[in-house]
Amino acid sequence: MDLDAFDELLTPRGRRALAEAGELAGADPVAAATRLRRTYDAALTSAALTQAALRERATAKFGDDARLMYFTPHGLEQSTRTEVAEHRATRLIAAQVPAPGVVDACCGIGGDLLALARAGCTVEAVDTDPLTAAVARANAEALGLGDRVTVRVADAAAVEPERYDALFADPARRTSRGRTFDPMAYSPPWPVVLGLVSRARTACLKVAPGIPYTFIPEGAQAEWVSFKGEVKEATLWTGAAHEAGRRATLLPGGHTLAATGVEAGTGPAGRYVYEPDGAAIRAHLVGEVAELVAGRLLDPMIAYITGDAPVVTPWATRYEIDDVLPFSLKKLRAALRERKIGNVTIKKRASAVDVERLRSDLRLKGNESAVVILTRIADKPSVIICNQPSPI
The missing domain is CATH 1.10.10 (Arc Repressor Mutant, subunit A)
Known part of the structure; x- marks a missing residue:
């Protein structure tokens, strides 16, 4: 189109x-x-x-609004889910004057500018692509937000963030060869983005969840956001209202966990194993999660926590341990047959095992279900057989 x-x-x-x-x-x-x-x-x-x-x-991301909105294929793929955009807009409003003026330096189809406008912001947005800018403008009009939003075709590098209360930037993470994970290949490039951030009173910068820590500006607060257990993105916040450090947020519940510097100890497997939410793992908050469940790491380098008490927390999925074995296809197959396991959920971390091939090689039969965790314990390939997740 x-x-x-x-x-x-x-x-x-x-x-x-x-x-x-x-x-x-x-x-x-x-x-x-x-x-x-x-x-x-x-x-x-x-x-x-x-x-x-x-x-x-788009209904999965935008709900009923999708039926009124307009999209491009790439714009939809890179757009922010409504719940995540609303979370960011709420945080930005809380740190600003009642109706802040925000410049959206890379607006795309407008997922974030719509949330900002609905939260009470006046938004001036730019995008280098005329079609994308037209789509964003049409979306604001379609949702009755045209009086709060201005969209024009311009290069993000030409934006003057000092003229606004806040800067929002979501640099494109796609090149002609597909999605990129290198911030230097973002559009606009990372140095340009950081230049804009350095001139803004408050900045909210959307980045990929796998951004290397070395790219996080000094003094910024880095927040990883998970929606229904899936890590969606990271946000870098700068400005007086945002204390430097790391945090994770779970949506739609709105739970937030901040770094305290606590380090988890290691120890033998207890009755339960806890798998931290991906946002907590990305934010290096495994120690904080271990403290919440009174647990310890099975291996100092791997984010599986074990404990003896059935703690309820939104920050981790809890499994009851049935057995812990050195990894061996023959022994694992025998153990599952003995338990009449015909259906398994296979999870892995720090394991080179091909999950689908293993599933085929197990040749399972039976009516029971289990969770099989492939990992390393004390630097040795191991397998943990668990019951289905305990309800939370």
Whole structure:
């Protein structure tokens, strides 16, 4: 879809085509296109069907809003889930004047600027791509936020963050070869982003959860966010209201854990094994989680915690240990057969075992279920057989 095709979607005729395409969701693509072509030209038919399909996919991230919004394939892939964007907007508002002026230096299709505007911010947004900027502008209008949002085509490097109460930046993490994990390959590049941050009173910078710690600016607060157990992203906060350090946040519950410097000890397996949430692991808060469950590490280099008490915490999934064995396919197969295990959830950390091949090689039979954890204990390949997760 190019800019001309998108502009036509915003006309009364284009809106009718999009509405009809939405009614055909799930139909055979050829049949849907044939039906629309009876009324509309090929370009509008293609744009409407593409947009209807993107709206369907976007429901997982944007809920009911997706049915009113517009997307590009890359824009949808890189956009922020509504719950995460709302969390960030709430934090930013709490640290600012009642209705802060925010500049969104890389707005994409507008996932974050919409949350900021709904939270009460006045947002000026820029994007280098004319189509993407047009989509963001249309989304603000579609959701009734046009009076709070201005979107223009511009390079993030030209933004003057000192003119605003806060800077928000979500540099693109995709190149012509696909997704990149190197901040120096972000667009705009990392030095440009840091230059903007250094001039802002308050800055909120969205980055990949795997960002190397060496790229985190001195004095910044780094927050890793998990949504329903899946780490979504990291956010770097700067400004007087944000104390330097590391923290993790769990959504939708809103639980937050900050670094205290506590270090977990190591020891033998107890009755339970705890798997910390990925956000806590990324934020190097395994010691803090171990303290919450009165536990210890099975191995000093691996984020599995063991303990003797069934502690309830949102920060870790708890499994009851049935047995701990040195890793051996033959012994593991025998142990599972003895327990009549026919269904296993296999988890691993610091193990080179191919999970799918192992599942096939186990040749399981039986009606019972178990969790098998492949890891290293005292630098030796080990397997932990557990019951299904205890309810939390």
